[in-house]
Amino acid sequence: MKILAFAEQREGKFKKTAYEVVTAAIELSNQLGAEVFALVIGKNVSGIASDIGGFGVNRVIAVDRDDLEYYSTTAYTKIVAEIASREKAEVLLFAASQMGKDLAPRVAIKLDAGLASDCTALKVENGNIVATRPIFAGKIISDVIIKSNIKVFTLRPNVFTAGSNNGQKAQVENVTINLSEGDFIARVVETKVGVGRPDVTEASIIVSGGRGMKAPENFKLIEELADVLGAGVGASRAAVDAGWRPHDEQVGQTGKTVSPNLYIACGISGAIQHLAGMSSSKCIVAINKDKDAPIFQIADYGIVGDALEILPELTKEIKMILGK
Amino acid sequence: MKIVTCVNHVPDTEAKIKIASDGKSVDTSGLNFILSPYDEIAVEQGLRLKEKFGGEVVAVSVGPDANKETLRKALAMGADKAVLIKTNNLCDSFVVAEALKNYLKEINPDIVLFGKQSIDYDNAQVPSLVAEMLNLPSVTTVVKMDFENNQIICEREIEGGHEKVVSQLPIIISVQKGLCEPRYPTLKGIMASKSKPIEEKNYNLPEHKVEIVALRLPPSKSAGKIVGTDVSAVKELVRLLHEEAKVI
Ligand SMILES: Cc1cc2nc3c(=O)[nH]c(=O)nc-3n(C[C@H](O)[C@H](O)[C@H](O)COP(=O)(O)OP(=O)(O)OC[C@H]3O[C@@H](n4cnc5c(N)ncnc54)[C@H](O)[C@@H]3O)c2cc1C
Numbered sequence: 290m291k292i293l294a295f296a297e298q299r300e301g302k303f304k305k306t307a308y309e310v311v312t313a314a315i316e317l318s319n320q321l322g323a324e325v326f327a328l329v330i331g332k333n334v335s336g337i338a339s340d341i342g343g344f345g346v347n348r349v350i351a352v353d354r355d356d357l358e359y360y361s362t363t364a365y366t367k368i369v370a371e372i373a374s375r376e377k378a379e380v381l382l383f384a385a386s387q388m389g390k391d392l393a394p395r396v397a398i399k400l401d402a403g404l405a406s407d408c409t410a411l412k413v414e415n416g417n418i419v420a421t422r423p424i425f426a427g428k429i430i431s432d433v434i435i436k437s438n439i440k441v442f443t444l445r446p447n448v449f450t451a452g453s454n455n456g457q458k459a460q461v462e463n464v465t466i467n468l469s470e471g472d473f474i475a476r477v478v479e480t481k482v483g484v485g486r487p488d489v490t491e492a493s494i495i496v497s498g499g500r501g502m503k504a505p506e507n508f509k510l511i512e513e514l515a516d517v518l519g520a521g522v523g524a525s526r527a528a529v530d531a532g533w534r535p536h537d538e539q540v541g542q543t544g545k546t547v548s549p550n551l552y553i554a555c556g557i558s559g560a561i562q563h564l565a566g567m568s569s570s571k572c573i574v575a576i577n578k579d580k581d582a583p584i585f586q587i588a589d590y591g592i593v594g595d596a597l598e599i600l601p602e603l604t605k606e607i608k609m610i611l612g613k
Numbered sequence: 614m615k616i617v618t619c620v621n622h623v624p625d626t627e628a629k630i631k632i633a634s635d636g637k638s639v640d641t642s643g644l645n646f647i648l649s650p651y652d653e654i655a656v657e658q659g660l661r662l663k664e665k666f667g668g669e670v671v672a673v674s675v676g677p678d679a680n681k682e683t684l685r686k687a688l689a690m691g692a693d694k695a696v697l698i699k700t701n702n703l704c705d706s707f708v709v710a711e712a713l714k715n716y717l718k719e720i721n722p723d724i725v726l727f728g729k730q731s732i733d734y735d736n737a738q739v740p741s742l743v744a745e746m747l748n749l750p751s752v753t754t755v756v757k758m759d760f761e762n763n764q765i766i767c768e769r770e771i772e773g774g775h776e777k778v779v780s781q782l783p784i785i786i787s788v789q790k791g792l793c794e795p796r797y798p799t800l801k802g803i804m805a806s807k808s809k810p811i812e813e814k815n816y817n818l819p820e821h822k823v824e825i826v827a828l829r830l831p832p833s834k835s836a837g838k839i840v841g842t843d844v845s846a847v848k849e850l851v852r853l854l855h856e857e858a859k860v861i
């Protein structure tokens with residue numbers, strides 16, 4: 290049996306989720322007695338492809354083309370499906386990233402495979418792969434099995450731990466796939482990248498603010514703390530709807546679902562829709578004036594107090610401890 | 614422009630979800646259902662396209678009769694007609710996508726608008742499944758949409774930024790928050806929705822591919838430590854994060 294681990298890269302750099310996916314594939318292969326290979330697609334990727342070997346995979350297939358400078362749903366679909374068929378891969382793993390979630394369903398149809406999305410665990414029971422996926426924004430956890438021969442899974446970022454890089458190099462096979470104009474029917478013409486802070490879905494620390502921050506300019510305090518920690522900035526819907534923060538920072542049932550190592554909630558009450566998006570964070574800190582705010586029910590550590598006074602002090606103290 | 618919006622009928626966001634006695638399905642008794650929030654954005658975008666380019670907006674839902682309640686909401690917002698594709702058997706995303714594919718093949722729309730994710734089972738896969746089944750281009754999690762020279766120009770969300778995508782029609786789109794603000798139905802819209810038709814469709818649908826074998830509640834978390842009540846607690850908090858939780 291073969292497992293295909295899709296190693297996502299953007300602009301010639303592997304995403305952290307690529308390492309998570311490869312590590313998960315190796316763990317699964319140990320239980321299934323399967324072989325793992327990684328697949329990397331893009332422009333000028335042959336050079337970086339072997340680096341994925343540091344995470345335990347010996348073999349990587351690279352599809353390197355100038356016309357793959359940007360992600361293309363249809364071209365990538367064709368490439369992944371062709372490689373999976375040639376290699377007779379029975380299990381395909383992707384990150385549940387913006388690319389993985391866009392790509393995996395189309396690949397699944399091409400391969401007549403079933404797909405379980407945004408999984409938080411994979412285990413093997415009686416020879417079946419049982420995938421765990423939170424549903425209803427994490428209010429319920431489901432265990433699912435895929436009944437088709439070929440099985441596709443996308444893995445929630447930040448949940449599967451990547452192994453440590455042992456510096457080994459994988460053997461790279463450059464493979465050519467024939468693509469025509471029609472394979473680029475919806476064409477990415479440009480990517481615009483923001484300020485350089487990590488996206489909330491990828492960040493290992495998030496500093497998040499709500500209505501209790503009182504005014505948009507006070508989010509400067511959140512940003513300062515975030516930058517000291519290398520963290521992403523999140524927001525409650527109240528802060529987004531007030532126009533204080535952009536939509537893509539909203540955490541919750543109708544925003545992003547996040548699982549960072551540390552989530553610092555400032556002036557956020559902890560409404561059920563907000564908790565739905567962040568309660569699986571590994572460590573939660575709440576700063577809120579109201580000792581009865583529901584956020585304290587799920588926080589590991591709390592300070593009952595004014596976020597506007599506490600944040601600058603917190604930034605200062607953390608700077609000190611980090612030696613910055 | 615022939616516009617289709619796909620809408621799902623889901624428990625509201627406040628709902629406390631209970632597991633049924635079989636241990637693998639949801640007990641929906643007593644739950645309040647809504648038009649899935651992202652699908653509301655899809656309907657709004659459909660109505661805006663109709664206002665700009667003319668044409669018709671059809672709202673489609675796959676499921677049991679109960680989904681008619683949600684179709685009425687789409688009609689009340691201003692959709693011209695509604696279609697219920699009936700299913701009674703267990704459906705996963707593939708069965709739902711197959712049902713939609715059958716209907717879309719019959720009517721050949723110019724654009725099909727989906728929510729990026731249904732807020733019940735949270736798969737975020739039906740739009741791309743349908744697109745691949747129909748061999749159509751798709752753009753998911755769209756936050757901006759324009760038209761120029763018979764082409765559609767979208768911005769889709771990616772981590773930390775956006776991708777600008779250009780395509781021909783017909784196309785499958787899934788919408789993300791930020792694209793537009795859904796309108797509230799007017800009283801007139803609500804009255805009119807009552808007399809608008811809901812067509813029913815039946816197709817032979819395949820077996821599901823993904824089987825739910827068990828549902829459980831997430832591990833409950835107990836309230837943690839209140840470190841203090843003012844700025845003086847900061848030092849101790851940082852020490853705990855550093856030494857106890859080891860997260861910084
Ligand atoms: C369909 C639907 C979907 C939704 N989806 C989401 C979602 O995805 N994400 C989301 O976040 N919400 C969502 N909501 C909204 C949610 O119900 C809450 O309204 C929202 O989360 C409240 O945001 P908040 O905590 O910032 O504001 P509030 O609830 O107003 O809380 C502000 C908090 O700040 C505290 N405070 C005030 N001043 C200070 C100060 N100086 N220092 C410290 N603390 C202070 C207050 O004690 C209070 O607890 C949704 C609602 C609906 C109906």
Ligand SMILES: Cc1cc2nc3c(=O)[nH]c(=O)nc-3n(C[C@H](O)[C@H](O)[C@H](O)COP(=O)(O)OP(=O)(O)OC[C@H]3O[C@@H](n4cnc5c(N)ncnc54)[C@H](O)[C@@H]3O)c2cc1C
Nearest residue numbers: 619620675704705706727728730731734735736737738739
């Ligand atoms: C009784 C019951 C049994 C079920 N059994 C299974 C099962 O065995 N296996 C399993 O995997 N799942 C099962 N489900 C879940 C069911 O398949 C989901 O409701 C369905 O897959 C849609 O959710 P999603 O998360 O896949 O949609 P997503 O892919 O997240 O939805 C994206 C978008 O697709 C459109 N869409 C989604 N669903 C519909 C719909 N029904 N009608 C019209 N448009 C829609 C909407 O625009 C939505 O925003 C069951 C659900 C019920 C109620």
